[in-house]
Amino acid sequence: GGIITQTPKFLIGQEGQKLTLKCQQNFNHDTMYWYRQDSGKGLRLIYYSITENDLQKGDLSEGYDASREKKSSFSLTVTSAQKNEMAVFLCASIAGSSAETLYFGSGTRLTVL
């Protein structure tokens, strides 16, 4: 088995701040994802990466940057945190094709003061 580790678990930022979230997986999976989970809005896709150094925009990419410099890691940057923003960011990975199971990390909870 494997695991997806997201750091930090809790992130508190100030309005306008640039914030970086990190994700590591030891499944040796090719494809990785970042989703944002808000109450009542489900999971919205921010970025995904099919392989190392690949980046694909999801439906919610505005306001975010991503980086996949190694197969095992995928980071997400909030370019300018919005005041009163609260959300959980989930990282996930799959082995190969999109018919495979997504494995999720436990999330990073963001609060912007």
Next chain:
Amino acid sequence: AQSVTQPDARVTVSEGASLQLRCKYSYSGTPYLFWYVQYPRQGLQLLLKYYSGDPVVQGVNGFEAEFIKSNSSFHLRKASVHWSDSAVYFCAVSAGTNAYKVIFGKGTHLHVLP
């Protein structure tokens, strides 16, 4: 582009009752379809998935779902729910030329009364 609609934000049933959680997708071809569950204070995990073959797929813990192409639906069912089934259930779809793009619905919060 594909999309997923879960029309019920919240469903409440009594323990032992049958359950159906609705999911409709938008895509002209045959998509890959999934149901994931998020138990309180836990991460998301797969319940079941469909990508070909028998349109009725079995999942864990007695859950099943039926792919009905003519209705663009993939409803989740369980014959008899238990209080431990209380969780948030997400339907998801991936399809087409951009098959790595996995899109989730807004989720249905299931509350089972003991």
